[in-house]
Amino acid sequence: MSELVLSSRAIAVGEQLRRRAWIVAWWAGGRLLVLATAAVMHFTGPRALAGRDERSHLLGLLGAWDGRWYRIVAVHGYLLEPGRQSDPAFFPLYPLLLRAGHALGIGYLAAGLVISNVAFLAALAAFEALTRELLGAHLARRATVYLAVFPLGFVFSMMYPESLVLCAIALTALAAIRKRWLLAALVAAAGTLARPEILFVTLPLLPLALSERGAKERGLAFGAVLAPVAALGSFALYLGIRLGDPLAWTHAERAWGRRFTPIGLVTAVERLPKAVEGNAWVIRDVVFFVLYLVLLYAAHRMGAPPLWVLAGAIVVVLPTFSGSFNAIGRFGLLAPAVFWGLASLGASRRTDTIIRSLSAVLLVAATVHVPFVFP
Amino acid sequence: MRTVAIAGLVAAATVAAGWGLQSVGLPQAARGNEAAVRAAEWLMRFRLTSSSVQIGGRVLRGRCYHGWFDARSGRDQRGTVLELGNGLTVRDVRPRLTAAALTALELAGCTDVLGPRVASYAVGNTVLLRRTRVSDRPALAIRLHRLTLFVSPRTDRPLGVQLDGMRSTIELTHMTPSLARRLETGA
Numbered sequence A: 001m002s003e004l005v006l007s008s009r010a011i012a013v014g015e016q017l018r019r020r021a022w023i024v025a026w027w028a029g030g031r032l033l034v035l036a037t038a039a040v041m042h043f044t045g046p047r048a049l050a051g052r053d054e055r056s057h058l059l060g061l062l063g064a065w066d067g068r069w070y071r072i073v074a075v076h077g078y079l080l081e082p083g084r085q086s087d088p089a090f091f092p093l094y095p096l097l098l099r100a101g102h103a104l105g106i107g108y109l110a111a112g113l114v115i116s117n118v119a120f121l122a123a124l125a126a127f128e129a130l131t132r133e134l135l136g137a138h139l140a141r142r143a144t145v146y147l148a149v150f151p152l153g154f155v156f157s158m159m160y161p162e163s164l165v166l167c168a169i170a171l172t173a174l175a176a177i178r179k180r181w182l183l184a185a186l187v188a189a190a191g192t193l194a195r196p197e198i199l200f201v202t203l204p205l206l207p208l209a210l211s212e213r214g215a216k217e218r219g220l221a222f223g224a225v226l227a228p229v230a231a232l233g234s235f236a237l238y239l240g241i242r243l244g245d246p247l248a249w250t251h252a253e254r255a256w257g258r259r260f261t262p263i264g265l266v267t268a269v270e271r272l273p274k275a276v277e278g279n280a281w282v283i284r285d286v287v288f289f290v291l292y293l294v295l296l297y298a299a300h301r302m303g304a305p306p307l308w309v310l311a312g313a314i315v316v317v318l319p320t321f322s323g324s325f326n327a328i329g330r331f332g333l334l335a336p337a338v339f340w341g342l343a344s345l346g347a348s349r350r351t352d353t354i355i356r357s358l359s360a361v362l363l364v365a366a367t368v369h370v371p372f373v374f375p
Numbered sequence B: 001m002r003t004v005a006i007a008g009l010v011a012a013a014t015v016a017a018g019w020g021l022q023s024v025g026l027p028q029a030a031r032g033n034e035a036a037v038r039a040a041e042w043l044m045r046f047r048l049t050s051s052s053v054q055i056g057g058r059v060l061r062g063r064c065y066h067g068w069f070d071a072r073s074g075r076d077q078r079g080t081v082l083e084l085g086n087g088l089t090v091r092d093v094r095p096r097l098t099a100a101a102l103t104a105l106e107l108a109g110c111t112d113v114l115g116p117r118v119a120s121y122a123v124g125n126t127v128l129l130r131r132t133r134v135s136d137r138p139a140l141a142i143r144l145h146r147l148t149l150f151v152s153p154r155t156d157r158p159l160g161v162q163l164d165g166m167r168s169t170i171e172l173t174h175m176t177p178s179l180a181r182r183l184e185t186g187a
Helices: A002-019 A021-044 A067-076 A093-103 A108-135 A137-148 A151-157 A162-177 A181-192 A196-210 A215-243 A248-254 A264-278 A282-302 A306-322 A328-334 A336-345 A349-372 B002-025 B031-045 B099-107 B111-122 B177-185
Strands: B048-055 B058-070 B076-084 B089-092 B128-134 B137-144 B147-151 B158-163 B166-173
Touching (some): A021 A108, A021 A137, A067 A093, A108 A137, A108 A162, A137 A336, A162 A196, A162 A215, A196 A215, A264 A306, A282 A328, A336 A349, B031 B158, B076 B099, B099 B111, B099 B158
Antiparallel strands (some): B048 B166, B147 B158, B158 B166
């Protein structure tokens, strides 16, 4: 009898995997574009603009930018240098995983690339399941395909925690929808230790928590909603004990010109001409900032859950209150509603083909630009 | 009430587990790196250093100042000036700076030259530390590639520099407005 149950469960799992094989195919296709471009850039890209660590590995380009900081935390631990750019600005989960990978006998860069790319496959699967649950299978498929080849999605293959966080966002929401609140708390807390954006994902979970009837269930649900704040508290506690400054991560961010003020957005706009003068690539972030707002509006018009659209808007707009548009293009990747909006625009076959083709071309171009930019 | 207790318990468990994970899983920065960061902080808090170097049995004194100067073009320029007891002057008005001038400025403990260098090295490198003595006082030697910075073991305040086989003692000095005016005009 138990053998029969096991075999029928195995068949069901096999059927589920077969149905989702297209996710693996799009993941593989998108990642192949990024990895192959990185390898080509290794041989043909600018040597002078890359560091020694980046040049010494075929895919070293994908360990550039903030990847260097995550590696420094993994190897040396946190060290706050007041008034200078230092590593407490980078959250601890990704360096912890890099150390775990390194303990298995692989290099930090290789560990980072494996973690990011595998986590991105999991993120695509979780994102598709969440979107299917909220908006139906057709839109879920389109949104997942667009996410797999999104132009700035090269970041999901870099030594960055973005793929882990996106995965955590989608899994937290799925667990909450299925009323598995302890799992939701665990995943949300882990995600927050990778990047703080997951704090805002608790917003769409609030109505679900409020709809719980029993005291125990409600307590667990609110525990899950509070988990990201608690995880952030654990990071502050750690920094307080180790560095004597619980807010070391915000103090370190100031050296990157980030300081949150109520008029930060105005400051960001005012400073824009000077920022462009210093680093013209900031235009890329401004373009994506506007694009994300348009896509969030499209998601709203299409009928996406309003709290998810609001959470997306916070993820996109809030960083500008630090007085800078820098890296908004990357931050917006963590707003699922952006991709729902894009999927709503690709309803016709023609637009769908245009979005897929253009995204793939821009994904390659965006990967090419990595060694030319010093963020 | 039970709801609040359970939610609080989940949050407390999250804080404890998160802190435990970071404490166990992340390395602590080496003592040498921490000392280097504090030494860099000391350096960058000052604009004036007095130094002395033993060269060929003679003591050469120097005074290094970081600020604005009257340039030859007549315009104000920001940089570092090292005045040596033998009448020579070394100027760091970037981007032009020779290797010999850089060595002199670092050996003299010029704060705006040495501070950023120490701070940069402390990030991403393992900084070695050993006990030693400077002017018959206990000190810590912070090894930064080919340069060694001597600091107080209690406060990490810089006491001296060793570079290219030469060794200096340095004293960080507070700037007074009148002294700043005198130095800026080259009087």
